[in-house]
Amino acid sequence: MSVERQAKPPHLPPRWFIRLAWSVHRGVYRVFAGRVGLWRPRANAWGTLRLTTTGRRTGRQHSVIIAYLEDGPNLVSLAMNGWGEGEPAWWLNLLAHPDSTVDLVDGRRLVRGRAATADERMRLWARWREIDTKLDAYAARRPSETAVVVLEPRLGTPDTSRGN
Template identity: 35%
Template structure:
């Protein structure tokens, strides 16, 4: 397996380290919300890039939000998975391969309120930006 490069953001890297070392016993809950680790392939570098993200569920699928705190640009991990939808996921001790895709407008209309329940700040992030914040569905491969 290729070397995985964790987020360069200090607090995120610390969160990931705790999550990996404890199989998610530490780090699965982040300020009351469940988190997973997502590994994408860098669209320019080809490197394996890992970040921690809040998630929800939709049946067997996992749902994440490409909010970047309401930034005017998409997060790099989102741009990576659009380019290469085969991703790695870790939820607590469960590590698996998944396929990522952006939710359709109909799916987003259904999933967005669920994700706002999980992390209410998403609503404020959407209000802060003119960018349409994508909802991403991760399906186990």
Template identity: 50%
Template sequence: MLPPRWFVRSAWVAHKLLLRATSDRGLHPPTPERCGILRLHTVGRRSGEPRAVVLCYIEDEGRLVTLAMNGWDPADPAWWLNLKTRPSATVDTAGGPRAVTAARATGPERDRLWAELHTVKGYGDLDELSARRGRETAVVVLTPDTPN
């Protein structure tokens, strides 16, 4: 049974506050057993204001992979809408900040990454959560920008 949506959202807000209070000590890389935690910085698509969100992620060949799932709400999360408008962003990870470019995984790549996301703890029952949304959940790939 899934916890109420308000509980999940409250837990992420608490985690975000904890990161701020502990100088980001809660950010950690993924392991084979669990997802990593990063902070994603975007620009609001309508406001133009900076936005930040804490997300679970896995790594795939140097890229960071996460899900655009707003709990099990049918609506896409604001951070994903922001990235669809402006795909350039930055992430804070345990290894430090870096610039990234976001894209939606499609076709066989999406299927492969979706299966990989099932193998780590942190996301819960992805199939049940996705079914509650009533539509496909975007698998978001954050590719680090190469330095010039």
């Protein structure tokens, strides 16, 4: 008689290390005035963008660097909080104030954030799973479903470029 073993959850570094890595990444972005720290997605890899939201309680601008994929004109991210408990502050801010700004390698865009729903969520989750084969195992560490965040271009608002 065989005994099935539960799959061991994938390793995550300690929370302090994850937070340190985020701080270093933001610091590199600031030191190099945005010339380093952002990149475009590639065939089987995600890119990074800088998202600026309006604080739900303070009304102040807050920026964070997050991973993303492109889906036509939309940018897609995961509200994962380093696979820890709770929702990331940037996602809570977007829920309260969906209009935000993203900085990409090729310039700035005005966007509106929302959660992907139903079939769209399943399709976009599958795209993330192609890049990260452990995605479902990481998501299982969280007590709630991880939101798939869609950043849509705001209609009637032109993109501004840094003129790189």
